[in-house]
Amino acid sequence: MTEMIRHFVAGSSVVGTPERSGPVFDPATGAVTRHVAFASPPEVDAAVAAAAEAAPGWRSTSLARRSSVLFAFRELLNQRKSELAEIITAEHGKVLPDAAGEVQRGLENVEYACGIPNLLKGGFSENASTAVDVHSVRQPVGVVGVISPFNFPAMVPLWFVPNAIACGNTVVLKPSEKDPSAAVFLAELWKQAGLPDGVFNVVHGDKVAVDALLEHPAVRAVSFVGSTPVARYVYETATARGKRVQALGGAKNHMVVLPDADLDLAADAAVSAGFGSAGERCMAVSAVLAVDPVGDALVERISERMAKLDVGDGRRGSDMGPLVTAAHRDRVESYVDAGVREGAELVVDGRGARVDGASGGFWLGPTLFDHVRTDMSVYTDEIFGPVLSVLRVPGYDAAMRVIAENPYGNGTAIFTENGGAARRFCEEVEVGMVGVNVPIPVPVAHYSFGGWKDSLFGDAHAYGPDGIAFYTRSKVVTTRWPDPSHGGVNLGFPQNS
Numbered sequence: 029m030t031e032m033i034r035h036f037v038a039g040s041s042v043v044g045t046p047e048r049s050g051p052v053f054d055p056a057t058g059a060v061t062r063h064v065a066f067a068s069p070p071e072v073d074a075a076v077a078a079a080a081e082a083a084p085g086w087r088s089t090s091l092a093r094r095s096s097v098l099f100a101f102r103e104l105l106n107q108r109k110s111e112l113a114e115i116i117t118a119e120h121g122k123v124l125p126d127a128a129g130e131v132q133r134g135l136e137n138v139e140y141a142c143g144i145p146n147l148l149k150g151g152f153s154e155n156a157s158t159a160v161d162v163h164s165v166r167q168p169v170g171v172v173g174v175i176s177p178f179n180f181p182a183m184v185p186l187w188f189v190p191n192a193i194a195c196g197n198t199v200v201l202k203p204s205e206k207d208p209s210a211a212v213f214l215a216e217l218w219k220q221a222g223l224p225d226g227v228f229n230v231v232h233g234d235k236v237a238v239d240a241l242l243e244h245p246a247v248r249a250v251s252f253v254g255s256t257p258v259a260r261y262v263y264e265t266a267t268a269r270g271k272r273v274q275a276l277g278g279a280k281n282h283m284v285v286l287p288d289a290d291l292d293l294a295a296d297a298a299v300s301a302g303f304g305s306a307g308e309r310c311m312a313v314s315a316v317l318a319v320d321p322v323g324d325a326l327v328e329r330i331s332e333r334m335a336k337l338d339v340g341d342g343r344r345g346s347d348m349g350p351l352v353t354a355a356h357r358d359r360v361e362s363y364v365d366a367g368v369r370e371g372a373e374l375v376v377d378g379r380g381a382r383v384d385g386a387s388g389g390f391w392l393g394p395t396l397f398d399h400v401r402t403d404m405s406v407y408t409d410e411i412f413g414p415v416l417s418v419l420r421v422p423g424y425d426a427a428m429r430v431i432a433e434n435p436y437g438n439g440t441a442i443f444t445e446n447g448g449a450a451r452r453f454c455e456e457v458e459v460g461m462v463g464v465n466v467p468i469p470v471p472v473a474h475y476s477f478g479g480w481k482d483s484l485f486g487d488a489h490a491y492g493p494d495g496i497a498f499y500t501r502s503k504v505v506t507t508r509w510p511d512p513s514h515g516g517v518n519l520g521f522p523q524n525s
């Protein structure tokens with residue numbers, strides 16, 4: 029029997045009573061390296077109870093003390109980021125430099141949250157009415173549930189947890205059951221940083237654990253990231269119980285290449301953004317809209333670059349690692365079969381690609397389709413794998429129509445040297461995150477991250493200013509210290525004077 033990955037509740041590692049558990053794989057070998065305990069509702073209740081018990085003490089802890097814990101956590105995470113990257117690669121499969129990049133982007137969110145005394149400053153109006161002052165404060169919501177996907181096992185929790193904690197909330201995180209160890213590593217660092225027990229808890233599991241969090245009356249807010257059907261379900265279930273919810277869903281990201289673009293730059297970007305992390309990124313480019321007449325030249329440049337990509341074990345210096353599980357690899361591969369059946373032109377076939385890794389790994393090489401149409405399943409569905417589709421479009425307006433008709437609106441990019449065209453694109457496109465000659469426009473930590481349409485349910489984006497607003501409730505206080513000469517009853521509605 030392999031090691032059982034445990035929950036982390038009230039400052040301690042707990043095995044619980046796992047009637048159910050799941051395998052955790054090394055995707056580069058296919059071996060089961062560990063198992064993870066799946067929490068039952070009573071185990072989720074225990075974690076929420078620990079968070080609820082810690083909440084009053086933590087919300088009244090001074091901002092100075094809270095920010096010093098965040099600074100300590102930042103230092104520890106920075107010191108141990110390569111260990112965390114190794115944990116990510118061992119369970120997710122992405123190559124080590126990519127895992128290190130994920131940790132770095134997470135670290136930026138910790139650094140943002142270190143500024144919490146400044147971020148939580150309210151407003152004050154002296155003499156809003158005569159001798160009446162008004163001030164506003166932002167107070168924590170209470171217990172926050174965070175549910176994260178497999179593809180960023182460290183970064184996505186770090187989008188939410190530092191801001192939620194900095195604002196004075198306590199947290200129960202339910203990470204993906206596919207790569208759960210990064211969350212436990214983060215929990216141990218929080219403890220070492222001096223975070224009081226119960227402020228941050230981790231429960232592992234599947235839908236059973238998620239449902240227990242969504243239904244628990246003490247959970248006041250839910251931050252979710254995952255696929256669109258589950259995001260919609262989480263949003264509907266938790267808002268029906270009166271919780272505030274931000275639920276970030278799936279994506280189909282388009283990259284528009286205008287005729288005046290630097291085609292070498294565009295091809296570099298398409299390959300990097302299409303095949304980085306084996307396409308398992310919500311901001312991956314999956315559809316390239318090649319505006320006539322650039323199609324042939326662009327496809328040629330993309331396929332030249334793909335031929336040079338090394339696929340293999342992420343610990344051995346490869347460019348692209350395996351997919352996360354055999355089931356996911358098989359699903360992605362079935363889209364390659366479907367693309368061929370539906371008549372797309374298969375320019376590079378990743379099935380049976382040469383691999384520097386164990387034969388049992390969950391491999392699929394980079395795949396390129398050309399002449400894809402919008403009714404083909406390789407275009408309509410989020411594949412979440414190393415499959416890039418090129419669609420030929422006659423002009424800018426046709427490209428815009430394709431993007432507008434797609435149900436997702438997470439990220440998009442335009443490649444052009446024409447500033448006017450780029451500006452028009454930024455203004456018109458119905459997508460939440462836009463890049464100009466930048467293929468993966470993930471906002472920096474002091475902005476907020478979020479898509480439009482079926483890529484996000486709720487109105488708060490993740491992290492940055494939206495994150496601070498989401499994890500706090502605003503309160504406005506109106507104050508008067510009457511002079512003794514101002515006594516007397518007045519039943520009229522208070523008016524400003």
Ligand code: NAD
Nearest residue numbers: 176177178203204234235238254255258276277278279310
């Ligand atoms: P997923 O939806 O399968 O799982 C996400 C989380 O929900 C996991 O913790 C999982 O255990 C839980 N879950 C799964 N099925 C559930 C169900 N039926 N009921 C309740 N909970 C359930 O997603 P994934 O495969 O882990 O991650 C990939 C998806 O996440 C892709 O669609 C990707 O686009 C999306 N994603 C989006 C963003 C974004 O910012 N918009 C970022 C990263 C990933």
